[in-house]
Amino acid sequence: MLRGIPFDSPLYEVDEDRGIEYRNCDAITGFFTIKNDISDLLPEGLKPYSEPAQGGIWISHYSFSTVGEYHEYITVIQVEDEQGDMGYYIPYIYVTNDSALAAGRELAGAPKKLATIGLVKENDVVMGYLERPTGKRLVTFVMKPNTRAAGGLIDFVLPKPTYLYSVRHLPPIKGKGGVTQLIKWYAEIDFHVDPNGEKVIFNGPGTVTYDSPSVIDPVHKVEIDSLMTAVYFQFDMKLGFVDILREY
Amino acid sequence: MLKRSREGLSIPLDASLYGALGAGMVARDAVTEYLNCECVMAFFTTTEDVEGLLPEGMELAAKPPNAAIFIAHYPFSTLGPYYEMFTLIQVDFEGELAYYLPYIYVDNDAAMAGGREVVGAPKKFAKMGIVKYNDLVMGYLERPPGKRLLSITIKPEQRIPDAMVEAFLQEATPIYSIRLLPPIEGGDGLAQLVKWYGYIRLHEDDEERVTYHHVKLGTKRIWGGETTVLYDSPSLSDPVHKIEVKDVLLGAYMQYDMGLRPDKVVKEWRL
Numbered sequence: 001m002l003r004g005i006p007f008d009s010p011l012y013e014v015d016e017d018r019g020i021e022y023r024n025c026d027a028i029t030g031f032f033t034i035k036n037d038i039s040d041l042l043p044e045g046l047k048p049y050s051e052p053a054q055g056g057i058w059i060s061h062y063s064f065s066t067v068g069e070y071h072e073y074i075t076v077i078q079v080e081d082e083q084g085d086m087g088y089y090i091p092y093i094y095v096t097n098d099s100a101l102a103a104g105r106e107l108a109g110a111p112k113k114l115a116t117i118g119l120v121k122e123n124d125v126v127m128g129y130l131e132r133p134t135g136k137r138l139v140t141f142v143m144k145p146n147t148r149a150a151g152g153l154i155d156f157v158l159p160k161p162t163y164l165y166s167v168r169h170l171p172p173i174k175g176k177g178g179v180t181q182l183i184k185w186y187a188e189i190d191f192h193v194d195p196n197g198e199k200v201i202f203n204g205p206g207t208v209t210y211d212s213p214s215v216i217d218p219v220h221k222v223e224i225d226s227l228m229t230a231v232y233f234q235f236d237m238k239l240g241f242v243d244i245l246r247e248y
Numbered sequence: 249m250l251k252r253s254r255e256g257l258s259i260p261l262d263a264s265l266y267g268a269l270g271a272g273m274v275a276r277d278a279v280t281e282y283l284n285c286e287c288v289m290a291f292f293t294t295t296e297d298v299e300g301l302l303p304e305g306m307e308l309a310a311k312p313p314n315a316a317i318f319i320a321h322y323p324f325s326t327l328g329p330y331y332e333m334f335t336l337i338q339v340d341f342e343g344e345l346a347y348y349l350p351y352i353y354v355d356n357d358a359a360m361a362g363g364r365e366v367v368g369a370p371k372k373f374a375k376m377g378i379v380k381y382n383d384l385v386m387g388y389l390e391r392p393p394g395k396r397l398l399s400i401t402i403k404p405e406q407r408i409p410d411a412m413v414e415a416f417l418q419e420a421t422p423i424y425s426i427r428l429l430p431p432i433e434g435g436d437g438l439a440q441l442v443k444w445y446g447y448i449r450l451h452e453d454d455e456e457r458v459t460y461h462h463v464k465l466g467t468k469r470i471w472g473g474e475t476t477v478l479y480d481s482p483s484l485s486d487p488v489h490k491i492e493v494k495d496v497l498l499g500a501y502m503q504y505d506m507g508l509r510p511d512k513v514v515k516e517w518r519l
Contacts, residue, residue: 002430005370006351008301009487041262092260098360098373105361107430111259114357169259170429170438171267171366177440177513179429218263241432 059128087163206230319387475499
């Protein structure tokens with residue numbers, strides 16, 4: 001088991017074989033071409049997967065997980081690592097749960113902060129939002145899930161496993177004891193299947209806006225050129241670890 | 249590490265959650281400041297069972313051992329406003345009197361991540377409060393909300409004399425905790441015993457202000473009185489009750505400013 005502090009009552013415990021498990025989740029995700037040069041945000045060892053670079057936004061609710069119930073927002077940049085694998089680098093990620101925050105930061109280097117995150121369904125629209133602090137709207141993502149998603153785009157965007165990259169960092173004290181590592185980890189997403197045997201994935205028109213940008217939480221640095229797809233889906237998931245690719 | 253973006257002390261590297269450092273500074277130079285704080289606290293004797301919570305090389309400083317609990321409110325800090333509860337065990341480490349920190353709770357993410365990642369303060373989130381009701385001040389800790397792990401109730405009737413304050417509360421208090429980066433494959437994790445300092449500067453009144461004819465009160469804004477410390481509803485997930493309260497030596501309500509500063513890594517274990 002991977003355990004965090006305090007030693008006698010860890011804030012998180014993760015089974016190394018089973019990973020962190022999630023059940024009965026739902027999410028919206030938007031995949032887009034990136035307008036600006038985001039090489040500044042990438043660590044050494046990763047490069048954009050395509051030209052122009054592509055990225056995505058994910059807003060989810062995990063009704064159950066082995067680190068508790070929570071909402072999550074993620075910005076991703078599609079990258080290629082030095083082994084030739086495609087995956088997603090995470091420059092920004094927000095959660096609503098302390099165990100998820102600590103486990104993410106300390107095990108994988110997912111640079112989690114706490115925020116107010118919602119995934120709401122009203123009439124024909126599903127809306128995800130990110131605020132930090134509450135009332136400062138950083139992102140609004142609305143979409144209308146009116147068509148079953150089919151074809152290869154979802155399998156390409158969210159393969160199984162989906163590789164994820166982040167930088168785990170323990171600051172040095174008096175120049176000693178610091179650690180910085182590029183971590184490769186993964187998400188295995190199991191889409192729910194309905195009684196007709198179809199995956200519960202819907203797409204439809206969508207809009208992503210960076211309503212009120214903040215230099216403290218600069219998610220808007222990943223500028224959206226063209227939104228290629230907006231998807232709503234229901235799923236279970238597992239998170240696990242692959243390797244430490246680099247130590248800086 | 250990043251190809252071109254400006255890097256801070258913590259992740260996300262280009263939008264650091266905590267730690268404003270100037271050019272050329274390291275974590276040891278960074279002081280987190282707190283203004284106009286208040287807390288309820290109790291200093292008490294406990295059982296020798298607490299020795300099991302200490303890291304290798306650290307001994308209990310007294311027989312019976314001493315410990316303390318604080319529940320504080322920081323309306324302003326350079327990490328933002330928050331509540332905090334922590335337990336300290338008095339120890340002797342390398343011939344110096346100090347405190348080991350086994351349990352600590354906050355309600356602010358920058359404080360939580362900064363504490364865990366820089367000095368290994370094992371912070372979790374909880375619901376805390378300081379309530380003033382008639383003649384009483386009560387601090388409480390709940391996790392989750394509704395599960396009352398701890399309450400400290402004080403009747404702050406009298407200023408504590410300056411000499412007694414100096415005996416219990418040093419201005420620069422050395423604190424130890426264990427910073428942990430769990431191993432992923434084995435051999436790539438790290439545990440470090442980190443030394444840091446808490447600087448408590450009690451608010452003070454000048455002598456004239458606390459002199460009433462022949463009566464001269466203590467100058468520091470710390471009041472003692474009847475104190476009750478209760479572990480109302482113990483929990484294995486948050487076992488603060490393991491630090492049993494035998495005799496309360498000092499219970500107080502106080503007003504102060506504070507600074508926290510990491511000092512050094514004194515010991516390291518590869519995991």
